[in-house]
Amino acid sequence: MAISANRLELLSIARSVAYEKNIDEAIVIEAIEEAISKAARARYGADHHIEARINPKSGELTLKRKQTVVASQDEVENPSQQIPLSVAKRIDPSVEVGHVFEEDLPLFDFGRVMSLTGKQVITQRVREAERDKQFEEYKDRVADIINGIVKRVEYGNVIVDLGRGEGVIRRDQTLPRENLNMGDRVRCYIYDVRREPKGPQIFLSRAHPGFMAKLFEAEVPEVYDGVIEIKAVARDPSSRAKIAVYSHDNSIDPVGACVGMRGSRVQAVVGELGGEKIDIIPWSPDPATFIVNALQPAEVTKVVLDEDENRVEVVVPDEQLSLAIGRRGQNVRLASQLTGWSIDILTEEEERSRREKEANSRTELFMGAIDVDEMMARLLVSEGFETIEELAYVDLGDLLQIEGFDEDVSAELQARARDYLERAQQELNARRAALGVEDEVLGLPGVTLEIAIKLGEGDVKTVEDVAGLVSDDLRGWFEVKNGEKTRFPGLLEGMNMSVEQADALIMAARVAMGWVEAPVEEEAVEEAELAADGQD
Structure with missing residues (x-):
């Protein structure tokens, strides 16, 4: 040339x-x-x-x-x-x-x-x-539905011709029992676009929760216009799904709008998803109400929330247990995914038995600790007292409100409770000293006598010993051996210590040893900078 x-x-x-x-x-x-x-x-x-x-x-x-x-x-x-x-x-x-x-x-x-x-x-x-x-064309289309033609199928992965590019539906993102063949037209959900050395990779899905949400947006004008909002979706592809909807207009029923006249709208979505059964749930800002709705069609008699652990205990009638759990746990699993809460289901009989067991245990605790008869102990339990600490330090006026309690009886009960706690503390302190745990360890933030004893039993007896630990030593850890995941307990197993608390304890010990400087909080830095600016 x-x-x-x-x-x-x-x-x-x-x-x-x-x-x-x-x-x-x-x-x-x-x-x-x-x-x-x-x-x-x-x-x-x-x-x-x-x-x-x-x-x-x-x-x-x-x-x-x-x-x-x-x-x-x-x-x-x-x-x-x-x-x-x-x-x-x-x-x-x-x-x-x-x-x-x-x-x-x-x-x-x-x-x-x-x-x-x-x-x-x-x-x-x-x-x-x-x-x-x-890449520039498709990166902004993540979370959109796109049409394509099946180009080929390789080891369960479906390659889709999108016109100006190719996308892939991985095996785990296809619908079970759905057979896609070369030349078939298919609707997919773009859930990720990545820039890779061999070219942009466009990942498609028909099993993604977002696919169902987009299908409802296409079928329900109120969703498209933003009047009805899809708050959450949980799917067991090709089997069952739950979708939570909320209406910003009180005059519009979100469930009815998504179902459509004679079920026309929801059936259009069901047809695209291969007959997947869809439960449309009204969303509520109240977690308890939302969880009750999510467990439909089961009836719920009681809900107890534990916000710290993000768990909820749901009580259902005995005859509703199988309906609440669902086939192979499907109903409760989808409800948990939809709400974001871990759900434990109990029957009314199981809850009654557990409540009686806990009441008997607390009754025996009060009888042995403050030397009262069974009637008095059960009365305290019925009034909501769960621990000796609660009885020892509750306001005296709260005890006087209990029927049959005068000032002398209330004061005597609190005195006995405090004596018991003091004896218990002395015994724990003696146990700590016998293990050789130094007094300085108790000076670390968050260290109680119970924690000090646990540390001593693990041969951690000085501040320097604590400073040499990592959080896994305190909380426990997992290891995979021969393909099996095994948990190894930590020194403070059962103390419910978070990663942040464990790290803070170890950092405090390292600061006390002079290994590191104390971290400066952002607020203190900002105040110092403002003070310096003021002087200028």
């Missing part, structure tokens, strides 16, 4: 390639310039800085060799690309350091090897531009 060929030929080639690949024509021209520059360096020397330029209007091609002016001969690292100032002054007395000389080079004919090399450079740049264009 001769460079002296028709000037417009290069522009024609660039235009046709850009049109075919749906990329900017300037990118193709840059790729051709790069290929010609590489060929020129192969001809004139790889050390030279040579640039090829193509006029985008006339198609005229020029080759330029560039040399940069440096201060002295000592700074010249590459004579082919740099020229000392003393020499440059002979060429142009007005030049300064940093000036770039450009020299026109004669055009030449490509050889076979140069042509192949140029073709590779152009092909690579065009492919990269095509991938970038594809």
Whole structure:
């Protein structure tokens, strides 16, 4: 190929390639310039800085060799690309350091090897531009539904032709029992687009909860307009799903709007999802109400929330237990996913038995600790007292409100409770001392006598010993051996210590030992900065 060929030929080639690949024509021209520059360096020397330029209007091609002016001969690292100032002054007395000389080079004919090399450079740049264009086109379409045609099926993964790219439905994102064959039209949900070395990867799904939400948005105008909001979706693909909806307009029933006249709207979604049964649940800002709704069609008689653990205990009638749990636990599992709460289901009989067991245990605790008869102990339990600490430090007026309790009886009960706690503390402290746990350990934030004893039993007896621990030593950890996950208990197993609390305890010990400096809180830093600004 001769460079002296028709000037417009290069522009024609660039235009046709850009049109075919749906990329900017300037990118193709840059790729051709790069290929010609590489060929020129192969001809004139790889050390030279040579640039090829193509006029985008006339198609005229020029080759330029560039040399940069440096201060002295000592700074010249590459004579082919740099020229000392003393020499440059002979060429142009007005030049300064940093000036770039450009020299026109004669055009030449490509050889076979140069042509192949140029073709590779152009092909690579065009492919990269095509991938970038594809990524930019699809990265903003995450969480959208897209139509495509099945191109092929490989090991359960479905490759879908999207027109200007390819997407993949992984095996775990397909609907069970759904067979997609080459040439089938399919609707998918784009849940991720990643830039990877081999090109952008577009991940599609028909099992994603967002797919169902988008289908309802397409079928229900109120959802599309934002009047009805889809708060959460939980799916067991091709089997059953629950969707929580909320209406911002009190005059519109969100469940009825999503169901449609004679179920027309929900049936359109069911048909697309291969007969998946859908429960439409009214969302509520009250967690208890939402959980009760999510467990439909089962009836719930009682809900007890534990916000610290994000768990909820649900009591249902004995005959409703199987309905609440569902086949293979499906109903309660979907309800848990929908609400974000861990749900424990009990029957009324199980809850009654457990309540009686707990009451008997507390009754025996009060009888043994403060030396009262069974009637008095049961009365305290019925009034809501669960521990000796509650009885010892409750306001005296609360005890006087209990029927039959006067001031003398109430004061005597509190005195006995405090004596019991003091004896218990003395026994614990003696146990701690016997284990050799130093007093300084008790001075660490959050360390109680119970914690100190647990540490002593684990041969952690000094502040330095605590400083040398990591949080897993305190809380426990998991290890995988022979494919099985095994838990190893920590020193404070059963103390319900969080990762943050464990880290804070260890950090306090390291600060006390002088190993690290005490962390400065952001608020203190801001106050110090404000004070400094004020002084300025």
